[in-house]
Amino acid sequence: MSLFNCTAPGCQQPSVRRKGSCCLCNSHLCVKHLGQDFHHCPDWQVNEQEFDIKYAQAEFVEMTALLSRVNVRALRDRAAALRKVDCTVPELSYDHGSRFSIMGGMNYHIPVNFVDGVTWLCRIRRRNITSTPLAHQNRLILSEAATYRFLSSRTQIPVPEIHDWAIDSPSNPIGVGYILMDKLAGKPLSACDLNNEDRKRVLRQLADVYIALKQHPFQEIGCLLDPDDLSVGPVLEESTIDADGGNLCLLGPFKSALEYRTTSIKHQIELILRGESYTENPVDAYLVHRFILDDVIGSITRNEKGPFFLKHMDDKGDHILVDNDFHIVGIIDWEWAQTTTESEAFAAPLYLLDVNLYYSGSNELSREEVEFASVLSGRNETGLAECVYGGRVAHRFAHCVGGDTGDTESLPNHFMGLRSALRRNKPHETWEQWREGALLKYKKDEGLQNLIQRGSYE
Structure with a gap:
């Protein structure tokens, strides 16, 4: 599974997710074979220079293979037929020097230049050993295209217009799965230095986005299915998926927050026990997930009865494009968007958090979060403002459940921060004290004992 x-x-052991997929040696590796006795690729934390050299070589091979699959003539003819204007597509070859302007962590963008000066982008998914199964990637293409179509047809939220899409299949004449969309001018907000007036201008526009999304509720939690079917389907977030004999196994859609959160936590517990997740700190992760399932989930979901709302799930600031006057010209990268609870959908975007303070375990709101909540209150959106003021529960929960980064220090901080946000901490209780108590509480738990007997406990 x-x-x-x-x-x-x-x-034939399960490969570790994320860290176990090595693009340097093109391997999926289990916990045992990730060890230094078996896996000899350079570690970026130990030898960054050697890692960068090897990674650049692997990326060149990957991108050369991907771009060779693109039928440039078919792409050009398709775009010209759709717009009824002649266009050109540049010769495709991988250039490491320009990668940051055309490629992200998961997608590559091919410019389609029309003779009248308009430019579209052909967004194609990267394909390497770290990629999820093709069936999942195809679902992501359809869901992202559906999300853009929903936003452009039912809201005034600025997003690129999509003109065409296709999954990766033998019948696709372009050769790869793609989305054809407008190219938007602008620069990522996260790359900008804002003064007070600039920041207020952006927050007012961000409030417009939240208010627009609040006007379009859904009755289920999940991802939009298809541009031609804007109903809600399964959740597509990478940590929630499985495969069984080549068949994709997905969770959802869910009709209640309790079902959604309970199912997600139980799946993460399965991954921990199978050695696919939290392999650096499996006992800690198991205790945290069991405790949240047994003692926390009820209080979190008590007031989350629905309806549910669309959320951009990667809101670190580079998804917002602004012009030189800090007007938002577009919100992009809706690839992982899903509907979720009101409290999660309208917590402050991660971009507004004080990152150092947050990752240290503090729940103190940043100046930007407080200002954003104030803007919403000034627009008579008290409910949305309360979501921002109380957003730490949603932030902490998202980083506790399935948030395996390989950083063993972050989980204790997020978990103790979650307990603090829920007012469940005992006075002056430390992580070490909580952990000791949890080990006693679950000492007869079969899953915990399996982890200990497997040699995971230190």
Whole structure:
């Protein structure tokens, strides 16, 4: 039932998610074969220079193979037919020097230049050992296109207009799955230095976005299915998916927040026990997830009865494009967007958090969060303002459940921060004290004992 199995000779154990997919040696590796005795690729934390050299070589091979699959003539003819204007597509070759202007972590963008000066982008998904199964990638293409179509047809939120899309299949003449969309002018908000007036201008526009999304409720939690079917389907977030004999296994859609959160936590517990997630700190992660499932989830979902609302799930600031006067010209990268609870959908975007303070475990709101809540209150959106003021529960929960980064220090901070936000901490209780108590509480738990007997407990 694992997403991928270890590719080491003779091994059929589940591959570790994220960290276990090594693009340097093109391998999926289990916990055992990720060890230094078996896996000899350079570690970026130990030898960054050697890692960068090897990564650049692997990326060149990957992108050369991907771009060779693109039928440039078919792409050009398709775009020209759709717009009824002649266009050109540049010769495709990978250039490491320009990668940051055309490629992100998961997608590559091919410019389609029309003779009248208009430019579209052909957004195609990267494909390497870290990619999820093709069936999942195709669902992401359809869901992202559906999200853009929903936003452009039913709201005034500035997003690029999409003109065409296709999944990766033998019948696709372009050769790869893609979305054809407008190219928007502007620069990422996260790359800008804002003065007080600039910041207020952006927050007012961000309030417009929240208010617009609040006007379009959904009755289920999940991702939009298809541009031609804007109903809600399963959740597509990477940590929620599985594969069984080549078939994709997805969670949802969900009709209640309790069902959504309970199912997500139980799935994460399965991944921990299977050695696919939190392999650096499996006992800690198991205790946290069990405790949240048993003692926290009820209080979090008590007032989350629905309806549900669309949320951009990667809101770090580079998804917002602004012009030189800090007017928002577009919100992009809706790839992982899903409907979720009101409290999660309208918590402050991560871009507004004081990152250092937040990751240290503090729940103190940043100046920008307080200002944003004030803007919403001034617009008579008291409910939305309360979501921002109380957003730490949503932020902490998202980083506690399935937030495996390989950083063993972040989980205790997020978990103790979650308990503090829920007012569940005992006075002056430390993580170490809580952990000791949790080990006693679950000492007869079969899952915990399996982890300990497996040699994971230190």
